[in-house]
Amino acid sequence: xxxxxxxxxPAAADRGxxxxxxxxxxxxxxxxxxxxxxxxxxIGGFEALLIRTQLAQPNGTVLSAEAYNQIFTMHGLxxxxxxxxxxxxxxxxxxxxxxIGARDVAFPRINAFAFWLFFFSAxxxxxxxxxxxxxxxxxxxxxxxxxQLTEYVRMDYYSVxxxxxxxxSLAGSINFIATxxxxxxxxxxxxxxxxxxxxxxxxxxxxxxxxxxxxxxLWQMLFDRNFGTLFYAAQAQxxxxxxxxxxxxxxxxxxxxxxxxxxxxxxxxxPVMSRKPLFGYAFVVFSGIAIGFLGFGVWAxxxxxxxxxxxxxAGFGLATMLIAIPTGVKIFNWIGTTWGGRLKLTTPMLFxxxxxxxxxxxxxxxxxxxxxxxxxxxxxxxYIVAHFHYVLFGGAVLGxxxxxxxxxxxxxxxxxxxxxxxxxxxxxxxxxxxTFAPQHILGLDGMPRRTYRYDAGLGWDGWNxxxxxxxxxxAVGVLVFIWNIIRSWRNGEPAGNDPWDGRTLEWxxxxxxxxxxxxxxxxxxxxxxxxxxxxxxxxxxxAVKMPEVSGGALTVDTDSGGEDADGDAxxxxxxxxxxxxIIASLGVVTIGAGLVFISSGAIGFALLALGAIVSLWxxxxxxxxxxxxxxx
Amino acid sequence: xxxxxxxxxxxFEDTGNPIHRVRKTAMWAFLGSEAFFFGAMISxxxxxRNTIGDGPGADIFNIPxxxxxxxxxxxxSLTMVLADNSFQKGDQRQGRVWLIGTALLGxxxxxxxxxxxxxxxxxxxxxxxxxxxxxxxxLTGFHGLHVAVGVxxxxxxxxxxxxxxxxxxxxxxxxxxxxxxxxxxxVWIVIFTVVYLLQI
Numbered sequence: 105x106x107x108x109x110x111x112x113x114p115a116a117a118d119r120g121x122x123x124x125x126x127x128x129x130x131x132x133x134x135x136x137x138x139x140x141x142x143x144x145x146x147i148g149g150f151e152a153l154l155i156r157t158q159l160a161q162p163n164g165t166v167l168s169a170e171a172y173n174q175i176f177t178m179h180g181l182x183x184x185x186x187x188x189x190x191x192x193x194x195x196x197x198x199x200x201x202x203x204i205g206a207r208d209v210a211f212p213r214i215n216a217f218a219f220w221l222f223f224f225s226a227x228x229x230x231x232x233x234x235x236x237x238x239x240x241x242x243x244x245x246x247x248x249x250x251x252q253l254t255e256y257v258r259m260d261y262y263s264v265x266x267x268x269x270x271x272x273s274l275a276g277s278i279n280f281i282a283t284x285x286x287x288x289x290x291x292x293x294x295x296x297x298x299x300x301x302x303x304x305x306x307x308x309x310x311x312x313x314x315x316x317x318x319x320x321x322l323w324q325m326l327f328d329r330n331f332g333t334l335f336y337a338a339q340a341q342x343x344x345x346x347x348x349x350x351x352x353x354x355x356x357x358x359x360x361x362x363x364x365x366x367x368x369x370x371x372x373x374x375p376v377m378s379r380k381p382l383f384g385y386a387f388v389v390f391s392g393i394a395i396g397f398l399g400f401g402v403w404a405x406x407x408x409x410x411x412x413x414x415x416x417x418a419g420f421g422l423a424t425m426l427i428a429i430p431t432g433v434k435i436f437n438w439i440g441t442t443w444g445g446r447l448k449l450t451t452p453m454l455f456x457x458x459x460x461x462x463x464x465x466x467x468x469x470x471x472x473x474x475x476x477x478x479x480x481x482x483x484x485x486x487y488i489v490a491h492f493h494y495v496l497f498g499g500a501v502l503g504x505x506x507x508x509x510x511x512x513x514x515x516x517x518x519x520x521x522x523x524x525x526x527x528x529x530x531x532x533x534x535x536x537x538x539t540f541a542p543q544h545i546l547g548l549d550g551m552p553r554r555t556y557r558y559d560a561g562l563g564w565d566g567w568n569x570x571x572x573x574x575x576x577x578x579a580v581g582v583l584v585f586i587w588n589i590i591r592s593w594r595n596g597e598p599a600g601n602d603p604w605d606g607r608t609l610e611w612x613x614x615x616x617x618x619x620x621x622x623x624x625x626x627x628x629x630x631x632x633x634x635x636x637x638x639x640x641x642x643x644x645x646x647a648v649k650m651p652e653v654s655g656g657a658l659t660v661d662t663d664s665g666g667e668d669a670d671g672d673a674x675x676x677x678x679x680x681x682x683x684x685x686i687i688a689s690l691g692v693v694t695i696g697a698g699l700v701f702i703s704s705g706a707i708g709f710a711l712l713a714l715g716a717i718v719s720l721w722x723x724x725x726x727x728x729x730x731x732x733x734x735x736x
Numbered sequence: 737x738x739x740x741x742x743x744x745x746x747x748f749e750d751t752g753n754p755i756h757r758v759r760k761t762a763m764w765a766f767l768g769s770e771a772f773f774f775g776a777m778i779s780x781x782x783x784x785r786n787t788i789g790d791g792p793g794a795d796i797f798n799i800p801x802x803x804x805x806x807x808x809x810x811x812x813s814l815t816m817v818l819a820d821n822s823f824q825k826g827d828q829r830q831g832r833v834w835l836i837g838t839a840l841l842g843x844x845x846x847x848x849x850x851x852x853x854x855x856x857x858x859x860x861x862x863x864x865x866x867x868x869x870x871x872x873x874x875l876t877g878f879h880g881l882h883v884a885v886g887v888x889x890x891x892x893x894x895x896x897x898x899x900x901x902x903x904x905x906x907x908x909x910x911x912x913x914x915x916x917x918x919x920x921x922x923v924w925i926v927i928f929t930v931v932y933l934l935q936i
Contacts, residue, residue, distance in 0.1 A: 210761075277765075278762050278766055278769070279762070281765045282762035286758045312765055313768065313769065316769050317772055317773075317776045320773060320780065323874070324870075324874070331863060331864075332864035333863045333874070335780065335870055340867065341789060342784075343784075350776060728901070
């Protein structure tokens with residue numbers, strides 16, 4: 105058994121900063137992901153407002169061209185890598201173990217390592233503003249632009265920062281795969297898993313298979329910039345197009361990584377708020393898997409103007425049209441779920457419906473890109489900007505907002521205010537459409553993206569002003585959300601275990617759940633098992649509440665939580681806190697910093713050496729430390 | 737997965753899967769990711785295999801020498817299997833001998849690679865000579881790095897075993913390192929074929 109190296113004092117270790125730094129509890133790590141993602145959401149949002157302020161009027165003077173390039177690049181990097189991916193990770197960390205009836209993820213310390221590596225890498229990316237400027241080659245970092253500007257370390261920051269964030273995400277994904285495939289509760293067969301868990305499986309596979317590809321591209325970029333390799337050097341017969349391929353083989357699966365967890369969340373919320381089972385559960389699951397597979401075969405539709413030749417363009421165009429089918433299947437399944445249901449138009453439901461409608465608009469404009477001649481006109485115009493904000497903001501962000509309202513009660517034990525929530529929803533929805541709908545027209549009228557200013561009299565002035573006003577309205581919506589969180593956290597309505605009359609296992613335990621999640625590991629007999637514990641079905645197929653359930657043997661006694669002093673909770677060995685993951689992640693980020701400054705000589709090598717020592721300390725300590733320290 | 741109707745047990749370890757299976761699942765996922773990592777580098781190499789500019793091309797390869805070092809690396813998979821077998825039987829003493837043997841074979845391969853790289857540089861092929869040189873050194877270099885990490889892991893296993901701190905339940909066990917080691921060997925078979933043999 106484990107060696108007792110230290111006295112464990114769970115009661116004392118529950119609070120304080122140190123307990124958060126050393127925590128390996130998937131729920132706390134989930135909360136830290138959420139907080140970090142929200143902070144970066146505010147930063148990325150501030151950058152968006154700078155962009156929109158600059159573009160509000162012709163010949164804007166708020167930002168120089170140089171500053172503008174840095175701001176829009178960091179806006180993209182932040183929103184993709186430091187907001188949407190980690191907020192998805194937040195929900196996945198917190199709810200995947202709860203939804204499959206597990207006590208934690210498979211590797212709690214790798215989980216902590218992944219979080220800290222993500223957090224420090226994102227902070228590290230922002231330190232670039234202090235040392236010569238932030239990355240300025242757009243989030244796609246196309247060569248040869250990204251390999252030519254060697255007088256600055258900016259794109260070195262891009263290369264290393266994205267690499268580190270990728271490693272963090274890889275560690276998290278491997279963890280989810282091991283957790284979901286090996287740690288499900290008894291009876292939780294694959295086809296009984298909640299759709300959110302299924303979508304986590306799909307995104308995890310997309311990430312472990314796509315991140316290494318861009319990893320290679322990022323190394324090549326770093327080597328080209330610092331060590332004189334010739335991967336993207338056209339003058340030496342290197343091929344800059346190689347970067348585009350490597351980037352988009354990652355980049356296209358990545359957009360499904362961003363959207364699929366949101367689709368999972370919406371697939372959880374719609375049945376609960378419609379009081380009906382998900383329409384065509386298996387179809388939704390298999391459509392998600394189909395999207396995952398097809399997502400690897402459409403990358404070159406981002407490159408239709410690069411001159412790939414008609415055969416490749418036709419093939420990728422067809423594959424792109426094909427991927428609309430499983431996506432359309434999902435949308436019809438969601439509509440089918442709400443059809444004839446007794447809808448509860450709560451805030452999470454409103455955000456879910458907003459998600460569906462906005463995602464449909466973004467999806468339809470996306471299908472127009474599959475038609476090569478049309479795409480050639482739209483390429484690098486504001487039409488593209490409008491399209492991907494409809495899927496990433498109107499889709500992903502609204503989906504995660506729905507998740508936040510749906511699951512906040514489980515996190516805190518308090519309800520978010522429904523009144524303020526509805527204000528939040530409508531302000532966001534109107535602001536969002538005001539911001540991005542005009543950009544379709546701007547794009548079709550020829551306004552190029554990534555332009556830092558434009559002349560008056562091109563017919564763009566009014567649409568740009570409208571778009572800027574919309575963006576400030578979104579900001580108001582975010583402020584309303586913050587107010588809602590603060591107010592509800594302090595004196596929100598108590599939520600109880602099951603405020604929405606939920607269907608999945610997370611609602612069987614207390615809000616917030618005890619450290620070990622479940623006093624008794626649940627046994628699962630159905631999809632939506634919790635619902636069938638609460639409801640039977642009458643002759644006409646309608647759900648009938650089973651009266652004996654409250655306090656019945658199958659529901660976990662919630663008030664006792666983990667404080668069941670003489671009960672079984674003490675026999676559950678949870679992994680002990682550890683400070684080695686945070687040390688290891690600090691070491692790895694320091695190595696990254698060394699790589700960025702490698703061309704500056706001594707500083708770079710000093711950072712590399714320091715990083716290597718700190719990482720070695722972290723990983724060796726980690727390897728020699730038992731998972732659960734014996735508590736006596 | 738435990739089948740439906742299994743008895744609810746209060747002990748986490750008993751209702752969950754054996755920790756070995758959890759770790760092996762994760763290792764397979766990691767190796768899947770690694771396969772794509774090497775796949776992207778092999779694709780890059782194939783793109784640039786004839787892009788030699790003014791520098792030397794595949795004609796500088798010394799096939800008999802690399803065949804010998806490839807044989808050494810493949811033999812290390814055999815010793816790795818024997819090490820794993822000994823540890824599974826509980827014979828750590830014998831297992832350590834095979835682990836050290838595996839690590840030595842890996843080190844021999846690395847020494848051969850360093851010798852080979854030095855020769856190539858003398859003959860005028862560096863990372864900056866041509867895209868061929870860049871992609872050759874990147875692919876074989878990253879593979880060598882993987883072998884080096886493997887040697888480090890093997891040494892750590894020997895160290896933990898000598899100190900009596902090795903148990904099959906520890907986070908890093910012989911079976912997982914063996915999976916990793918075999919994977920690195922298999923990747924070398926592909927690299928050897930694509931980089932060295934197909935050029936003839």
